Amino acid sequence: MENVAIFDSPGKGRGLKASKEFWAGDVIFSEPSIAAVVFDSLAERICHSCFRTQDKLQRCGQCKFAHYCDRTCQRAGWAEHKQECASIKSYGKVPNENIRLVARILWRLDKEGSMMSDMQIVTLEELEDHISDMQEDELKDFKVDIHNYLDYWPRTSKQHTIDDISHIFGVINCNGFTVSDQKGLQAVGVGLFPNLCMVNHNCWPNCTVILNHGNQSAVNTMFHSQRRIELRSLGKIEEGEELTVSYVDFMNLSEERRRLLKTQYFFDCTCEHCNNHIKDDLKMGGREVDGVKPTEEQVKEATDYCFEMMDKMDKARLNGNYHEVVKISKECLEKTEPVLSDTHIYQLRMWSTLSEVQAYLQYFDDAADYSRKMVEGYMKLYHPNNAALGMAAMRAGVTHWQAGEIEIGHGMVCKAYAILMITHGPLHPITKDLEAMRMQTEMELRMFKQNEYVYHSMREAALKNKPMAMMHEPRSVEEGIKNLFHRKK
Structure with a gap:
């Protein structure tokens, strides 16, 4: 010490x-x-x-x-x-x-x-x-x-x-x-x-x-x-x-972080990000298209609708009804994506859940698309070396690889590896797994650049002989955002 x-x-x-x-x-x-x-x-x-x-x-x-x-x-x-x-x-x-x-x-x-x-x-x-x-x-x-x-x-x-x-x-x-x-x-x-x-x-x-x-x-x-x-x-x-x-996830709004810290750890947070509500506007913002932003009323309406649908999505997920999760999420995103920004925390949660569930159901193209949106939003909100960002990039890298998008997949895996080398270190089991994944995707990317047709043919043949294993079943909503310190519920 x-x-x-x-x-x-x-x-x-x-x-x-x-x-x-x-x-x-x-x-x-x-x-x-x-x-x-x-x-x-x-x-x-x-x-x-x-x-x-x-x-x-x-x-x-x-x-x-x-x-x-x-x-x-x-x-x-x-x-x-x-x-x-x-x-x-x-x-x-x-x-x-x-x-x-x-x-x-x-x-x-x-x-x-x-x-x-x-x-x-x-x-x-x-x-x-x-x-x-x-x-x-x-x-x-x-x-x-x-x-x-x-x-x-x-x-x-x-x-x-x-x-x-x-x-x-x-x-x-x-x-x-x-x-x-x-x-x-x-x-x-x-x-x-x-x-x-x-x-x-x-x-x-x-x-x-x-x-x-x-x-x-x-x-x-x-x-x-x-x-x-x-x-x-x-x-x-x-x-x-x-x-x-x-002690708490930065993805919460500053007032919510303050509430959690006061309730769970008995102090008032006076950090710069709470005092100045830094990035709160991004977390609850509207989508700007060609310089035009939606009205505050439109953003509030879309936010409230998204919150309501998240509750339904969570219930379906807890019951293991994953096709219903997909249906609810897509219905919601159809209405909210044109209005809410790509850093809106409710929309990010929708993309995160949908990417995980679609990967589990083996709809890898959809899973890759949503995971990429999730990572792009996280990059605008989190510290560049945040572990949650690294884990999200790793998940996105895996889903892009599963979808056959080797270039994006390798890029995401490399980004995740760079972050986890800082947050977890080279000897942590998850970093070692990620290093093996990085070497694998790098080798496949070289093959892809040499001859795309041969690469896809070999990949298809390999998957026929050894189908992709089922992903782990998505965990309960409570596993989503964890506090640093344990609190008895």
């Missing part, structure tokens, strides 16, 4: 600043979790040690709750699970993820003390819990969790005061970090990273956080790396400059 220093950030309290100069893609610091747990809803589908998604997992023979890839993962996760295992058996049921995480944290605190490594710059006691800022309904759920926790906590373990227990619950409530699977594509759990909690928010940040599980060995526990986050620089950061990340 020699790269950072704690300081008093004006209007924000304590924060972290750079102790030296950084450039885009530099890892400012890396930090393992104090503890982490799999979400309740995914407990049988995610390995409780390495957090990988697996088709077949082995269940813990004692508690019947924890699941692992194999014995290697089980041994690697035993230190965290040992006391939890006995407590679940004794309690007779499995408590929720927040209770399980608090218990794991307190067991580790009892064993190792408040400073668990030389890299830790802040103790859990020093972190804010914001209990006094909670609303009445939140406090009610909060007290239920504490009551259930007291029933779950073993009488043989060290007993803690209600204040100490409440503090840890409050800390994870506003500082728990969403843990993703090995590819970083799905939120699968929640963990606590104390040093990360010191990094303040900015809607247009100079850093990003990525979870990197590293290499997991199926041979020997000693080669298992810890779950860790990496704080990476998005551009040049001067020595002494404050380090910031965004």
Whole structure:
């Protein structure tokens, strides 16, 4: 942690600043979790040690709750699970993820003390819990969790005061970090990273956080790396400059971002982008054709209609009725595309959903068209090195390749690779996959430029022998825009 220093950030309290100069893609610091747990809803589908998604997992023979890839993962996760295992058996049921995480944290605190490594710059006691800022309904759920926790906590373990227990619950409530699977594509759990909690928010940040599980060995526990986050620089950061990340998605309007931050993290955002409503006009703008813009009334009418249709689209998607999703989306876009700008956030969401669903249904030409529009809109709104932009470009590259548009596909893949090299780094599993994709599309592009007819003939023959696999089923709407930090719903 020699790269950072704690300081008093004006209007924000304590924060972290750079102790030296950084450039885009530099890892400012890396930090393992104090503890982490799999979400309740995914407990049988995610390995409780390495957090990988697996088709077949082995269940813990004692508690019947924890699941692992194999014995290697089980041994690697035993230190965290040992006391939890006995407590679940004794309690007779499995408590929720927040209770399980608090218990794991307190067991580790009892064993190792408040400073668990030389890299830790802040103790859990020093972190804010914001209990006094909670609303009445939140406090009610909060007290239920504490009551259930007291029933779950073993009488043989060290007993803690209600204040100490409440503090840890409050800390994870506003500082728990969403843990993703090995590819970083799905939120699968929640963990606590104390040093990360010191990094303040900015809607247009100079850093990003990525979870990197590293290499997991199926041979020997000693080669298992810890779950860790990496704080990476998005551009040049001067020595002494404050380090910031965004707690919420910039795609929200400034007022909505402020509302989310106040509700979830208990502070008023005063960043330049919120104060000056930067890019809000683009996010709710009308389409200009030959210098003529639609009236405010026309834009509002199209916006309201789009919002109404998105609700119907979401319901159809949640029910798995994907042909109905396509029908609703196309009906909506037929009316709204001539009126709304290509950066209008509702229209971008329509294009994003439609591209994903059409790819799943294997209508790749349509999927490619909508994904390209989505990326073009994102490029006008997001920071050039935003991870969401990189992931969108990657998806667009894949769909264009599937549609046989190799030139655009390769260009999109290269753009995605350039962004993810900064946001994820060269060793992240998804960057490695993207590098292989980039090399594949580059080879195919050379073939295409040498002889288009031969290229398409070979491609067609290859697809006949090995048809394209079905895309993963589109995830629920809740997976669309995620906050940086985990909040119990």
